[in-house]
Structure formats: structure tokens, C-alpha cells
Amino acid sequence: MINNEMIRVLLADDDKEDRTDFIEAFEALKMKTSVQTVNDGLELMQYLKDPSAVIPHLLFLDLNMPKKTGLECLMEIKQMDKLKDLTVVIYSTSSSEKDIEATFLNGANVYLKKPAHLSFLKKTLSHILTINWQYHTSGLNRDNFLLQV
Amino acid sequence: MIYFLKYDIQAICKRLIQGELEHTGLKYSLINANELDINQTLSNEDLKALNSNLMKLGIEIMSSQKSILVQKTKKAIIDLINLDDKLSLCKTSHHLAKTLNHDYRYLSRVFSEVTYTTIENYIILQKIEKAKEMIACNELTFTEIAWRLNYSSVGHFSMQFKNTTGFTPSLFKRIILQRRDNTILEAIEN
Secondary structure, rough: OOOOEEEEEEEOOOOOOHHHHHHHHHOOOOOOEEEEEEEOOOHHHHHHHHOOOOOOOOOEEEOOOOOOOHHHHHHHHHHHHHHOOOOOEEEOOOOOOOHHHHHHHHHOOOOEOOOHHHHHHHHHHHHHHHHHHHHHHOOOHHHHEEEOO | OOOOOOOHHHHHHHHHHHHHHHHOOOOOOEEEOEEEEEOOOOOHHHHHHHHHHHHHHHOOOOOOOHHHHHHHHHHHHHHHHHHHOHHHHHHHHHHHHHHHHOHHHHHHHHHHHOOOOOHHHOOOOOOOHHHHHHHHHOOOHHHHHHHHHOOOOOHHHHHHHHHOOOOHHHHHHHHHHHHHHHHHHHHHHO
């Protein structure tokens, strides 16, 4: 009955500071979110493959991670049936066009370049959540959900 | 002797709501203390009755009227974009106010409250979504798409597309078509 559903967010990032910033940015938003984090790609895949895992609405994925890179995770995720509709946001410092295009070709929905300032991160996250929310509630075609910020 | 009490507010609220709903005979599930899923659409009277009973406990069903209005607004916007009616597309605020029979300022305020975005942004988003669909069909040129969606020029269309998605229309097209080819290839390989 209530339209302000809790948005579940999962972040995979090996940088502790980035994770802290990320959580702080989410806490400042007016949307209700619950944020969880994992520290690398391996941990992420273990989490998602657990049959009892609560699947997040959005996954923020760092590209450059030890053990398993973000791109490897992305490719695995897109092969998993139960995760096909998961919105994948690539969250990376790289601005190489090749990196960016490769992630989209492999099924990423959003490419978010890690912003230098927390205030900008807040604004950008809010923008991404709003658009993702529209895809959830307005019956938009998720195949066409591509966004670069 | 004074004893101190500790509360689990969520549990208390759930118990209260359950207590109230038990005698209505409605089938429902409580997603959490803030979200109630009723397995049927309530008539306006039933909803009012339920709400007023809950209000006695200090609980209120939030903005259901408002979300209905937002749904209607969204539908009117999508219809408008699909209708291909250039004249109404020029004056959306006027058209929405007339179709939904509400002052535009009211519509706009309720819309922002419920969706966290504005009607204007929603219209842009929907137009861009429509454009994406047309691009993915690969039948129309960008100029034709711009014209169909009532942009003054292909330049204006491209700019709004870029501002909304971060992609130029041509890069978007390349990625979407390439992705589709990949899926087809995978299907053949399997």
C-alpha cells in the first residue's frame, strides 16, 4: 500500500574509504535505503549465489578488485537466471572509454565514475535511484536502461 | 520502585495492525511494520473505514489517494507521448490539468511528493524512453525520431538524450545493437 518501498543496495568495493563514503552518501538521501557491502569480487559472488540471500535492487560494482574483477563478476551475474533483472551500476575510477563500453556490452545498466566530492556522490546516487525507481514502477523496458553519469 | 521499559516499536506496530486487520476478515500480509499488502483492491468506503480505525491507534495509511492520482498522471503522460499528438505535447501542463481535472500546481506537488521526481523530468524521461525504443527498432533516423517526439531540432533531441542518459544517440544505438547481436550469438552457440 505504501509506495515508498525500502531500496536494497549492495556495494562491492575493496577500498575501505570508498565504502565509508558510499554509506555516508546513502544515509543522507531522502529515499529509504538499506546498504550492505562486500569487500571483493569473490565475496560478492558467494553472497549472491547463496540461495537464501536477499537479492538487492541495485548492485554497485567496483571494476578494479583483487581476486575477481568487477567485469568478471558482471559476466557471471548476467549468466545467472535469478540475477538477470538486477540493476548493475559500475562504480569505478576508470574513465577509459574502452572500459566503459565493455561494461555496457556485458550488460551493465549504469556507469558511475567515482566522484571526487561526497556532495556530488550524493546528488548522483539520488539521480540513479530515481531513474531506477522509474524502471521498477513505470513498466519501462529494462533492456534499454543505459545511463552514464 | 521504578522499572525501566524497553520497546520494540516495530513489533508493537505489527501487533496493533494485525489486531485491527483480524476482524476485517481481509487477506493480507505485513511486509514489515511500514508496508501492508492487501490481496484485493478495497472500495473507497472500506479503505476509509480501515484508515479511520487505524487512525485511532495513531497509524495512517499513507497517501493512497495521492498515489492513485500519480498513477493517473503517469498514464496520461504516456498516452500523450504515444498518441503522437503534437499540439498536446506542446502544452502538457494544460493537457494534464484538463484530463485529470485538477489544478496543475496540485498535480505537480503530489507527483513530486510521491515519486521524488517532477512531472517535467518524468515527461523527459518518458520521451527519451520512447526515443530509445525507436532507436532500438533501427528503422527511423534520429531526425525522424526528433520530429515525432516534438523536438525543435535533432540537435535539441541529441542534447536532451545525452543529458538524460549520458550517451549520444549514436553511441547508444551502437551498444544496444551490439548487445543484441551478442545475445543472438550466445543463443546460437548454446
